Amino acid sequence: xxxxxxxxxxxxxxxxxxxxxxxxxxxxxxxxxxxxxxxxxxxxxxxxxxxxxxxxxxxxxxxxxxxxxxxxxxxxxxxxxxxxxxxxxxxxxxxxxxxxxxxxxxxxxxxxxxxxxxxxxxxxxxxxxxxxxxxxxxxxxxxxxxxxxxxxxxxxxxxxxxxxxxxxxxxxxxxxxxxxxxxxxxxxxxxxxxxxxxxxxxxxxxxxxxxxxxxxxxxxxxxxxxxxx
Amino acid sequence: xxxxxxxxxxxxxxxxxxxxxxxxxxxxxxxxxxxxxxxxxxxxxxxxxxxxxxxxxxxxxxxxxxxxxxxxxxxxxxxxxxxxxxxxxxxxxxxxxxxxxxxxxxxxxxxxxxxxxxxxxxxxxxxxxxxxxxxxxxxxxxxxxxxxxxxxxxxxxxxxxxxxxxxxxxxxxxxxxxxxxxxxxxxxxxxxxxxxxxxxxxxxxxxxxxxxxxxxxxxxx
Numbered sequence: 001x002x003x004x005x006x007x008x009x010x011x012x013x014x015x016x017x018x019x020x021x022x023x024x025x026x027x028x029x030x031x032x033x034x035x036x037x038x039x040x041x042x043x044x045x046x047x048x049x050x051x052x053x054x055x056x057x058x059x060x061x062x063x064x065x066x067x068x069x070x071x072x073x074x075x076x077x078x079x080x081x082x083x084x085x086x087x088x089x090x091x092x093x094x095x096x097x098x099x100x101x102x103x104x105x106x107x108x109x110x111x112x113x114x115x116x117x118x119x120x121x122x123x124x125x126x127x128x129x130x131x132x133x134x135x136x137x138x139x140x141x142x143x144x145x146x147x148x149x150x151x152x153x154x155x156x157x158x159x160x161x162x163x164x165x166x167x168x169x170x171x172x173x174x175x176x177x178x179x180x181x182x183x184x185x186x187x188x189x190x191x192x193x194x195x196x197x198x199x200x201x202x203x204x205x206x207x208x209x210x211x212x213x214x215x216x217x218x219x220x221x222x223x224x225x226x227x228x229x
Numbered sequence: 230x231x232x233x234x235x236x237x238x239x240x241x242x243x244x245x246x247x248x249x250x251x252x253x254x255x256x257x258x259x260x261x262x263x264x265x266x267x268x269x270x271x272x273x274x275x276x277x278x279x280x281x282x283x284x285x286x287x288x289x290x291x292x293x294x295x296x297x298x299x300x301x302x303x304x305x306x307x308x309x310x311x312x313x314x315x316x317x318x319x320x321x322x323x324x325x326x327x328x329x330x331x332x333x334x335x336x337x338x339x340x341x342x343x344x345x346x347x348x349x350x351x352x353x354x355x356x357x358x359x360x361x362x363x364x365x366x367x368x369x370x371x372x373x374x375x376x377x378x379x380x381x382x383x384x385x386x387x388x389x390x391x392x393x394x395x396x397x398x399x400x401x402x403x404x405x406x407x408x409x410x411x412x413x414x415x416x417x418x419x420x421x422x423x424x425x426x427x428x429x430x431x432x433x434x435x436x437x438x439x440x441x442x443x444x445x446x447x448x449x450x
Contacts, residue, residue: 017309019316022339115283142322144277146285162321169317 008051012153014060016161021071021172027185028093030126031079032069034062035099043103050107050152057103057120057160065098068168072175083131093188094134095127098171101138105156108147116152117144118159122167124175128184135180141167249428251413255437259405263397263446269350270304271296271446272311273393276356277321288391288435289355295439301447306347314343328396328403335401349398351446355438357391359431368419379419386414389434393442407445409438 041058069076073096079088082095102121108114125136143162145155175181265271273293275284286308293305312319318334325334335341368381392408413428 017313019313021317022315022337022343023317024338144283146283146287165316166320166322169320169323172317173323 009054010051010153010156011054012056012156012160014055014057014157014160014164016060016157016164018060018063018067019165020067021168023071023172024176025074026072026176026181027074028188029075029077029091030069030073031084031089031092031095032065032076033079033081033095033097034065035081035097038062038065038099041100041103043105045105047107047110049109053105053156055103055105055156055160057164060161061100061120061164064164064168068172069096072172082127089129093129094184095131097125097127099123099125103160105159107152107156114147115144116147116155116159117142118156118163119143120160120163120167122171124171126181126184134184135178137175137178139167139170139174141165141170249413249415249426251411251428251430251433253409253411253430253433253437255407255409255441257405257407257441257445259445261397261400261402261404263351263395263404263448265303265350265446268304269348270306271351271353272306272308272349273353273355274308274311274319274324276354284355284357284391285359285431288357288359288431291432291435292355292393292439292442295436296443299443301443303443303446304348306349311347311349314347315340328401331396331398331401344398351404352396352398353442354394354396355391356394357389357434359387359389359434361385362388363414366416368417368423370419370423378421379423380421381419382416384414384416386412387428387430388412389430391434391438393438395442395445405445407438407441409434409441411437 039058039062041056041061043055043057044053046052066078076096077092079092079095082097084092084095099122100120101123103119105116105118107116111117120141122139122141123136124139126134128134141163143159143164143166145158145162147155273289273296275286275289277283289308293307296303296305317323318325318337318340325331335344364383364385366381366383368379368383370379371377389409389411391410392406394406395404396402397404411430411433413430413433415428416426418424418426
């Protein structure tokens with residue numbers, strides 16, 4: 001019986017390319033926290049028709065986000081679970097925390113079409129230097145792959161990789177345009193330069209060094225309430 | 230057993246000769262003149278939306294193969310490579326939907342430079358699919374200690390409908406559109422062994438669209 005159950009479970013370790021986003025850099029030095037659940041995210045589900053599925057997407061997802069955040073922010077540093085101490089926040093402007101809220105997939109036998117599809121709901125939260133929440137956003141990534149071209153495990157792998165890419169694309173393009181992020185960038189800009197120019201436009205990457213040099217001369221802030229998860 | 234083997238040999242010899250009829254139609258509409266230098270390339274991208282339809286990757290690969298061979302080959306850049314290099318701007322939900330959006334896209338940091346670095350001149354969006362529109366008949370196969378065989382006949386009719394929208398990345402305009410429609414019925418006849426008579430409308434649409442695309446790009450300068 002155990003052997004029978006084993007044979008009805010399809011295991012997929014998701015693997016795929018990790019493209020580097022070509023987007024405007026958010027001029028901030030961010031700590032990035034990946035929870036253990038995010039790092040080792042697995043999904044298990046049993047369908048009456050197609051049996052059990054065990055999908056391990058943690059490693060691919062982590063690689064993808066490590067590459068994404070490296071391109072998205074001027075500087076990044078992986079940090080432990082918040083709260084962070086004042087000393088730990090000294091060289092950081094804020095903390096970025098991605099998490100997976102939901103993962104789901106559908107097979108052709110369920111959908112009645114020739115495609116496998118997958119979806120991932122991400123939640124990304126951003127906190128400023130003193131631990132106040134800048135904002136949090138839910139982003140859903142979708143992916144699908146042709147059933148005919150792949151075996152079922154390859155097709156789920158491909159659909160999941162596409163879903164990660166889709167979610168990542170939305171984060172890469174849309175995060176910088178979020179009003180809360182723009183307001184945060186503007187407030188940081190104004191705190192360094194009281195006579196700053198018009199709001200609403202992210203500073204260019206060339207400005208980062210100048211901002212950092214001003215920050216480094218600041219007295220460290222007394223932070224007792226760093227980001228909470 | 231000997232008659233069965235003889236039948237099998239006959240069938241194997243005849244199989245390549247048996248193909249169903251395909252009716253195809255190619256149409257073209259041109260908005261502006263075109264031309265391509267030897268160092269320039271084209272990218273073929275399959276349109277993918279999040280409904281149940283999607284251009285098959287095998288179809289765009291088929292067009293790429295046809296364009297890349299022959300007396301007048303055109304350099305084709307693979308869609309996976311292009312999408313990775315331009316990530317996240319050519320994903321299903323972020324890709325420009327009209328040539329008018331190219332101007333905005335080219336203002337994004339690094340995009341214009343990245344496209345120029347691989348000398349991509351044209352971008353062709355391939356949209357469409359092959360569907361089975363009718364099927365019928367019946368065939369049954371049996372096997373026993375005295376031998377086996379298949380008897381009956383089944384058929385299925387497929388319709389392949391694709392179009393290519395061609396954008397010139399140099400002028401950032403739409404240069405025209407080509408459509409290919411092909412229809413054919415395949416049969417599977419069971420005469421002891423199953424004999425397929427396959428119509429391949431997808432293949433016919435691919436070759437028709439690719440050859441027309443080549444003429445479209447190099448034909449009028």
